[in-house]
Amino acid sequence: MSGTFLGMPPFPEAARDAVNDSRLRHNLRKATHTIRDRRAAVVDEMGADWQRLRAEGAAVKEHTLRHLDRYLEQLEESVERAGGRVHWASDAAEANAIVTDLVKATGETDVVKVKSMATQEIELNDALARAGITAYETDLAELIVQLGEDLPSHILVPAIHLGRAQIREIFLEQMAEWGVPAPPGLTDDPRALAEAARVHLRERFLRTRTAISGANFAVADTGTLVVLESEGNGRMCLTLPQTLISVVGIEKIVPTWSDLEVFMQLLPRSSTGERMNPYTSTWTGVTPGDGPQEFHLVLLDNGRTDVLADTVGRQALRCIRCSACLNTCPVYERTGGHSYGSVYPGPIGAILTPQLHGMSSEVDEALPYASSLCGACYEVCPVAIDIPEVLVHLREEVAASPGHAGERALMAGAEAVLSSPRALDAVQRAAGLGRGAVPRHLPGMAGAWTDTRDIPEVPAESFRQWWNKRGKGNQ
Amino acid sequence: MRIALFVTCVNDTLFPDTGRAVVRLLERLGHEVVFPEDQTCCGQMHYNTGYRRPASRLAVRFVRTFEGADAVVVPSASCAAMIRDNYPRLGASGSRLSRKVARMAPRVYDLTEFLVDVLEVTDVGAYYPHKVAYHPTCHGMRMLGLGDRPHRLLRAVRGLELVELAGAAECCGFGGTFAVKNGDVSSAMGADKARHAVESGAEVLCAVDNSCLMHIGGILSRQRAGVRVAHLAEILASTEKEVTAR
Amino acid sequence: MSSRERILARVRRALADVPADEPPVRDSGGGFADSHGVGPTLEVLEDRLTDYRALVRRVAADRIAEEVAASLERRGASRVVVPAGLPREWLSASSAAWLTDTAEEPVPLGDLDGADGVVTACAVAVAETGTIVLDGGPDQGRRAITLVPDYHLCVVRADQVVDGVPQAVRLLDPARPLTWISGPSATSDIELDRVEGVHGPRTLEVLLVEPTS
Numbered sequence: 052m053s054g055t056f057l058g059m060p061p062f063p064e065a066a067r068d069a070v071n072d073s074r075l076r077h078n079l080r081k082a083t084h085t086i087r088d089r090r091a092a093v094v095d096e097m098g099a100d101w102q103r104l105r106a107e108g109a110a111v112k113e114h115t116l117r118h119l120d121r122y123l124e125q126l127e128e129s130v131e132r133a134g135g136r137v138h139w140a141s142d143a144a145e146a147n148a149i150v151t152d153l154v155k156a157t158g159e160t161d162v163v164k165v166k167s168m169a170t171q172e173i174e175l176n177d178a179l180a181r182a183g184i185t186a187y188e189t190d191l192a193e194l195i196v197q198l199g200e201d202l203p204s205h206i207l208v209p210a211i212h213l214g215r216a217q218i219r220e221i222f223l224e225q226m227a228e229w230g231v232p233a234p235p236g237l238t239d240d241p242r243a244l245a246e247a248a249r250v251h252l253r254e255r256f257l258r259t260r261t262a263i264s265g266a267n268f269a270v271a272d273t274g275t276l277v278v279l280e281s282e283g284n285g286r287m288c289l290t291l292p293q294t295l296i297s298v299v300g301i302e303k304i305v306p307t308w309s310d311l312e313v314f315m316q317l318l319p320r321s322s323t324g325e326r327m328n329p330y331t332s333t334w335t336g337v338t339p340g341d342g343p344q345e346f347h348l349v350l351l352d353n354g355r356t357d358v359l360a361d362t363v364g365r366q367a368l369r370c371i372r373c374s375a376c377l378n379t380c381p382v383y384e385r386t387g388g389h390s391y392g393s394v395y396p397g398p399i400g401a402i403l404t405p406q407l408h409g410m411s412s413e414v415d416e417a418l419p420y421a422s423s424l425c426g427a428c429y430e431v432c433p434v435a436i437d438i439p440e441v442l443v444h445l446r447e448e449v450a451a452s453p454g455h456a457g458e459r460a461l462m463a464g465a466e467a468v469l470s471s472p473r474a475l476d477a478v479q480r481a482a483g484l485g486r487g488a489v490p491r492h493l494p495g496m497a498g499a500w501t502d503t504r505d506i507p508e509v510p511a512e513s514f515r516q517w518w519n520k521r522g523k524g525n526q
Numbered sequence: 527m528r529i530a531l532f533v534t535c536v537n538d539t540l541f542p543d544t545g546r547a548v549v550r551l552l553e554r555l556g557h558e559v560v561f562p563e564d565q566t567c568c569g570q571m572h573y574n575t576g577y578r579r580p581a582s583r584l585a586v587r588f589v590r591t592f593e594g595a596d597a598v599v600v601p602s603a604s605c606a607a608m609i610r611d612n613y614p615r616l617g618a619s620g621s622r623l624s625r626k627v628a629r630m631a632p633r634v635y636d637l638t639e640f641l642v643d644v645l646e647v648t649d650v651g652a653y654y655p656h657k658v659a660y661h662p663t664c665h666g667m668r669m670l671g672l673g674d675r676p677h678r679l680l681r682a683v684r685g686l687e688l689v690e691l692a693g694a695a696e697c698c699g700f701g702g703t704f705a706v707k708n709g710d711v712s713s714a715m716g717a718d719k720a721r722h723a724v725e726s727g728a729e730v731l732c733a734v735d736n737s738c739l740m741h742i743g744g745i746l747s748r749q750r751a752g753v754r755v756a757h758l759a760e761i762l763a764s765t766e767k768e769v770t771a772r
Numbered sequence: 773m774s775s776r777e778r779i780l781a782r783v784r785r786a787l788a789d790v791p792a793d794e795p796p797v798r799d800s801g802g803g804f805a806d807s808h809g810v811g812p813t814l815e816v817l818e819d820r821l822t823d824y825r826a827l828v829r830r831v832a833a834d835r836i837a838e839e840v841a842a843s844l845e846r847r848g849a850s851r852v853v854v855p856a857g858l859p860r861e862w863l864s865a866s867s868a869a870w871l872t873d874t875a876e877e878p879v880p881l882g883d884l885d886g887a888d889g890v891v892t893a894c895a896v897a898v899a900e901t902g903t904i905v906l907d908g909g910p911d912q913g914r915r916a917i918t919l920v921p922d923y924h925l926c927v928v929r930a931d932q933v934v935d936g937v938p939q940a941v942r943l944l945d946p947a948r949p950l951t952w953i954s955g956p957s958a959t960s961d962i963e964l965d966r967v968e969g970v971h972g973p974r975t976l977e978v979l980l981v982e983p984t985s
Contacts, residue, residue: 063711096808098808120783139775139779141778191961210962245962245970253971256971257882281959282971291919291920301779308946313804315937329953330952332952333949338908356779356786381697381699420704422704425668429668430668440615443576446575446576451576470587471566499706503709505743514533514539515533
């Protein structure tokens with residue numbers, strides 16, 4: 052039903068194909084530059100206050116993480132007091148089992164879903180399908196990905212890799228399989244495509260009795276959950292059904308309601324580049340006569356406590372999934388999200404995925420290197436996650452692993468030369484003598500350089516040789 | 527002022543002209559330059575690739591070599607940033623290394639910071655009759671926060687026409703070992719930077735990091751694009767006398 | 773051991789580096805501003821609402837009924853949902869058929885879908901972001917009535933408008949279900965370009981009631 056990231060090649064290999072896909076490059080360039088400019092405009096509007104908000108956002112999240120046990124217990128108590136039920140899931144399998152059982156208990160076989168990274172992460176839709184339950188994605192981009200049997204490639208806009216013409220084709224070919232077909236004369240005008248999605252899902256929203264969501268924030272002191280969205284599909288799912296099940300990572304907590312003063316300013320501007328997203332829903336347990344009368348909160352660990360245990364890597368859990376780092380990343384712009392082989396792509400994915408997985412595969416090990424360490428991600432991060440710092444930290448872990456003996460030897464060799472001015476001088480002299488003998492294209496690792504780039508001419512004399520001669524001349 | 531030059535291993539080995547230009551420039555401005563010969567490498571490559579211990583050992587060597595200096599000038603923003611931003615992370619807090627780093631880091635300057643902030647000079651008396659585009663390298667821009675210092679220095683150069691570089695703030699794709707570990711992405715980023723350089727109409731693309739310029743220049747050279755690269759120091763060191771003599 | 777206990781134990785183990793005496797309460801006061809608006813609040817609100825493609829009209833307090841009627845007429849809305857607590861005098865000038873939503877007799881979903889629009893008041897409005905917040909109060913009703921109809925006419929009193937987001941957060945009661953609305957339904961999912969009109973009301977019209985002086 053949906054694709055899986057399992058079995059994808061590591062980043063450098065996947066990226067090669069992406070870099071050579073000119074349509075993908077065009078789609079990504081256009082989309083990331085559009086959103087980058089929009090974000091810059093609404094952030095600049097805030098003046099110097101932006102950095103104060105950013106510091107406050109980081110401080111709130113960091114504080115919450117450092118006392119997470121306390122806030123989790125407080126959240127549980129608040130939600131239950133307001134009429135919700137709280138479930139705890141150690142891993143993906145347990146979360147999927149809890150949700151499946153809850154849906155089964157309603158007697159329904161169809162559920163509508165609000166876009167949620169946590170449920171992507173645990174591959175909930177596949178688990179539900181195995182239990183005979185069909186999950187209908189309702190966010191436009193998620194719908195496109197689901198209809199196209201594709202994989203999400205962006206946190207905010209999972210179909211960012213597709214252009215309007217491709218989306219039109221998917222709608223025309225697939226909508227009928229899932230429900231209301233696309234109108235025959237459908238054009239690739241984004242308005243027409245949005246209208247087709249409206250018509251396709253309308254009946255579904257009015258009919259379906261159970262919904263599944265994630266949450267952007269869970270407020271510990273009040274038990275309030277918060278979902279930011281644009282289209283109204285979120286409101287539909289959070290309001291019309293009888294039963295609502297929200298799967299939320301344990302790092303999504305903020306301590307108090309007033310903390311939203313900060314995050315309701317940081318998130319929309321960083322994410323969609325709007326002063327405010329069209330719709331935000333907040334709910335606290337169950338409200339008699341308004342909205343779902345049964346509410347379940349599933350708190351998900353699934354590797355998060357491992358991330359928490361790493362004092363450098365921990366900051367990745369501050370992430371509020373705005374995707375500003377993806378939109379600004381020059382690597383993401385050229386490779387797209389699929390190359391990362393993970394639900395969380397881009398710079399944040401490169402530090403979050405290997406930590407959540409515990410660096411368990413070649414794909415995980417390649418991710419910390421999927422960055423030129425340019426720092427653009429850190430600069431735009433609304434909660435000041437120092438992504439380059441964590442990338443380097445994770446590289447240390449990879450470099451120490453058994454598979455990297457060759458590189459370790461090279462690095463040890465380099466250190467031996469660089470630890471001694473005399474050895475460095477000897478190497479420089481040898482290189483100076485051998486100049487002119489270097490071919491334009493080199494084999495092996497060096498070929499990765501010379502395939503596209505000339506190498507600089509080795510000078511006849513190093514700086515230190517010149518300095519020494521000059522010193523003698525002056526005396 | 528007596529200035530210690532940390533030329534960096536890359537400049538020492540591959541781009542000695544840059545080092546010579548710094549010496550010429552600072553001496554022309556009336557200062558004494560020393561070159562502590564025990565210097566080698568700041569450890570940036572090791573650190574950024576995940577080899578923290580070798581990086582720490584190179585940091586210890588750097589600190590030992592330069593701790594007596596009044597000012598250390600570095601013609602490489604990324605090496606200056608390594609020392610100022612990353613050295614403090616290498617030593618455990620309260621360790622000898624971290625105490626020494628804390629004392630010396632504020633005296634380590636990228637060349638443009640040293641000129642503008644310490645010597646308080648933007649017109650260095652240079653002459654360079656060319657169209658020039660400036661590429662702000664990532665570590666200079668984001669870690670050191672060089673801001674418009676390079677532009678101010680360039681605008682004061684006689685004969686020089688500073689042209690706009692589109693997408694200037696975007697990384698060139700060098701990124702140290704990234705350039706070979708992810709060669710395809712690195713080249714794609716570099717190709718865009720090279721295209722912007724060509725489209726700017728500049729004859730020369732300059733920056734404060736020769737490693738980035740080696741990458742961009744390597745692409746420009748392979749494409750026979752007709753745009754040269756030059757370290758900012760070489761432009762600032764250039765005078766009418768030398769240009770005419772050439 | 774239950775998963776609850778297991779997760780909490782793992783969290784505590786992961787936080788071994790946090791000093792036991794670190795206060796579990798954070799000193800707030802990030803020093804950020806309450807708003808970043810420029811100019812008078814109502815003008816900013818109008819500007820921002822318009823920027824997000826909402827229709828906005830400034831109306832005099834004694835003319836609400838006429839303006840509501842005019843808006844509904846322009847829209848061609850003849851079957852209109854209203855919450856039970858909406859001031860009835862606001863509706864007195866219009867000839868529309870009212871579907872009144874009450875706790876005892878909620879308007880069925882099918883009728884909401886078939887209605888031409890909905891008229892409500894609001895709880896708070898935020899000038900800087902062009903946001904209207906509904907809190908399910910008697911003059912706003914349950915969430916479904918402002919969601920399913922394709923046209924939402926919202927009456928905002930000047931004294932309900934605050935400059936910035938922090939002030940709104942302070943005024944709102946989190947125990948109530950809240951809906952923050954900033955313009956009509958929209959999406960940026962196609963090439964990251966904003967298009968108005970997906971599942972929520974595709975037309976949002978705001979009557980901004982001038983303060984009586």
